[in-house]
Each structure stands twice: as structure tokens, then as C-alpha cells.
Amino acid sequence: MNQSKIHVLLADDDEDDRLFFRDAINQLNLKTIVHTVEDGEELMVWLRDEGNPQPHVVFLDLNMPKKGGIECLEEIKSCPKLKDLSVAIYSTSSSQKDIEDSFVLGANIYIKKPNDFNELKKALSKVISMNWQFCTSGLNKESFILNV
Amino acid sequence: MIINFKYDIHKACVKIISDELKEMGLSYSFNGLGEIKIKDKIEDQEFEALRQKMLLYGITIINTAKESLVQKIKDVIVEMIYLEEKLPVAKTSTYLAEKLNLSYGHLSNLFSEETFSTIENFIILQKIERAKELLVTEEFNLTEIAYKLNYSSVAHLSNQFKKTTGLTPSTFQRIISRRKENNKIR
Numbered sequence: 001m002n003q004s005k006i007h008v009l010l011a012d013d014d015e016d017d018r019l020f021f022r023d024a025i026n027q028l029n030l031k032t033i034v035h036t037v038e039d040g041e042e043l044m045v046w047l048r049d050e051g052n053p054q055p056h057v058v059f060l061d062l063n064m065p066k067k068g069g070i071e072c073l074e075e076i077k078s079c080p081k082l083k084d085l086s087v088a089i090y091s092t093s094s095s096q097k098d099i100e101d102s103f104v105l106g107a108n109i110y111i112k113k114p115n116d117f118n119e120l121k122k123a124l125s126k127v128i129s130m131n132w133q134f135c136t137s138g139l140n141k142e143s144f145i146l147n148v
Numbered sequence: 149m150i151i152n153f154k155y156d157i158h159k160a161c162v163k164i165i166s167d168e169l170k171e172m173g174l175s176y177s178f179n180g181l182g183e184i185k186i187k188d189k190i191e192d193q194e195f196e197a198l199r200q201k202m203l204l205y206g207i208t209i210i211n212t213a214k215e216s217l218v219q220k221i222k223d224v225i226v227e228m229i230y231l232e233e234k235l236p237v238a239k240t241s242t243y244l245a246e247k248l249n250l251s252y253g254h255l256s257n258l259f260s261e262e263t264f265s266t267i268e269n270f271i272i273l274q275k276i277e278r279a280k281e282l283l284v285t286e287e288f289n290l291t292e293i294a295y296k297l298n299y300s301s302v303a304h305l306s307n308q309f310k311k312t313t314g315l316t317p318s319t320f321q322r323i324i325s326r327r328k329e330n331n332k333i334r
């Protein structure tokens with residue numbers, strides 16, 4: 001295993017969901033550092049703060065107070081400094097339209113929030129290992145699209 | 149105006165590295181597979197400068213022997229998938245072992261230890277990446293792509309595409325072209 005740690009950032013206003021997410025990632029036995037924020041505004045402040053490490057992947061809940069996931073996605077993708085970040089939409093919606101629209105706006109990953117803990121672990125493991133390949137193997141981020 | 153480029157990444161990298169080394173006044177020779185022999189003695193400071201310059205191009209100087217071997221495995225796979233007009237039919241395990249002159253078991257263990265993935269997964273991922281690229285340029289249809297990448301059928305390629313990306317090739321194509329439209333408006 002590579003020594004470098006994987007930084008993951010989650011923006012979700014639901015405390016239970018944040019906990020659920022943290023537990024799942026910690027059980028994966030990957031060297032991850034998880035940071036969480038509670039809404040879109042806090043997320044953008046965190047990302048723009050140069051003192052914070054750039055995450056390898058950002059997970060965005062679609063429905064958040066103050067600033068929603070789609071708004072954050074558009075802001076990230078139109079900011080030259082942030083546009084290369086991998087963005088994962090983490091949502092309860094499984095509508096084909098929501099999925100496609102997120103990808104069109106530049107999301108790299110779409111995860112339908114699973115209800116089952118093991119399903120979540122499986123999904124996160126797939127996302128994180130695939131994202132790692134894209135970050136370390138010089139793959140083309142522009143065509144990085146993953147629907148879990 | 150929109151111009152579409154088709155580029156040979158390998159050639160581009162060799163040119164970049166040669167130019168930079170020349171500029172630094174170093175004499176060198178390419179040993180193949182990303183290995184370069186520097187004939188002069190190189191000072192630590194110079195080495196660091198070279199490392200920084202290369203980073204600007206997304207080229208990394210590799211430190212450990214294990215990392216370097218993993219990179220060689222990746223390079224052989226990428227070269228096999230991108231440079232050959234059609235994938236070699238021989239088993240990839242044999243192909244890799246022959247190219248790198250090491251047993252496949254050794255290569256495969258090392259690769260799994262050092263990355264989050266296995267060689268098999270990496271090959272699938274790269275083949276699907278290649279398929280994406282060919283789909284985006286719209287130069288080839290799915291049948292031709294399946295043939296080029298050695299899939300036994302279009303269905304086999306479609307299934308692997310769906311398993312890897314979660315999308316069908318046609319949905320992927322639609323998303324990319326809508327994204328292009330969207331970026332034009334922005």
C-alpha cells in the first residue's frame with residue numbers, strides 16, 4: 001500500500017447520515033481521513049481555505065440548507081482552482097434525470113444513498129478505489145463518470 | 149472554433165523530458181519503459197529542480213523500486229491498450245511476464261500490495277477508459293470498439309462498461325455530448 005492517505009470530504013446536513021458515512025469508511029481499512037461539513041456554504045469555505053488539504057474526493061448531499069449540492073457542484077466546476085476535484089453526488093434520489101443532470105453539470109460520481117450499512121460500505125469502497133486510480137494513474141478526469 | 153486533437157502521450161512525454169534534460173545540460177539515454185540513464189553526476193539541487201519541472205507536466209520521478217515496478221506494469225498495460233491497433237490476443241498475464249521478465253505471480257502480488265486494485269481490475273479499467281475515448285471521438289461504433297479491444301461480443305463490452313461505470317455506453321455518450329453543450333453555454 002502506498003503511504004499517502006486518502007482525504008475525503010462530506011457535506012451533509014443530516015447528522016445520522018454523516019455518522020453512518022464515517023462508520024462505513026472507517027470499516028473499509030483504507031487509509032482515509034474523513035472530514036465533514038454541515039451545509040454547502042461551510043463546504044465552499046472549507047475548500048477555499050488554502051490551509052486545508054485538497055480532498056481526493058468530495059461527497060455532496062443534494063438537499064442541504066443554505067447551499068444545495070447542485071449549486072456547490074456548479075461552483076466547484078467553474079472555479080479554476082477546484083474544477084479538477086472529484087465530486088460525488090450522494091443522494092437519496094435514484095431518478096434517472098437527477099443522475100444524468102448531475103453528470104452533465106460535471107459530477108464524476110453518483111451514489112444513491114443505500115439503506116443498508118453493508119451496501120454503503122461496498123459502494124464507498126468501489127468509489128474510493130476507482131477514484132484513487134484516476135488520481136494516481138494519470139487517467140482522464142473529464143471522462144471519469146461512475147454511477148453506483 | 150473547436151479543434152479535435154489526437155495525441156500520442158508517450159511521444160509527447162519523451163519530447164518534454166528530452167527538452168528539459170537538454171536545457172539543463174545533462175546527457176542522457178532512454179532505456180525504455182520510463183527509465184532514463186543520466187550520464188553525468190547530478191547534484192541534489194539539480195535533481196530537485198528537475199523533479200519540480202516535471203511535476204508541471206504531471207510527470208513524477210519515482211523513488212522506490214516497488215513504486216517503479218508498479219509504474220512499469222501500468223505502462224506496459226497502457227501501451228498495450230493504447231498503442232496497438234488491436235490488442236494482442238495472447239493472455240495478458242503471459243504478455244506482462246514476458247515484457248517485464250518476471251513471473252506473473254510476483255507482479256500480481258506486488259501490484260495488489262501497492263495499489264488499491266489488482267492487475268486484472270486495472271486492465272479492465274484501462275480498456276473501458278480506451279472505449280470511452282473511442283466513443284467520445286465518435287470515430288468508431290461499438291462493434292468496432294469491441295473488436296479493437298478484444299471483446300468476444302458487443303454485449304460483453306457493454307456489460308463490462310456498465311459494471312465499471314454504472315452506465316451503458318449510449319447513456320455515457322449522451323451525457324458527454326450534453327456536457328459539451330452545457331460548457332459552451334457557460
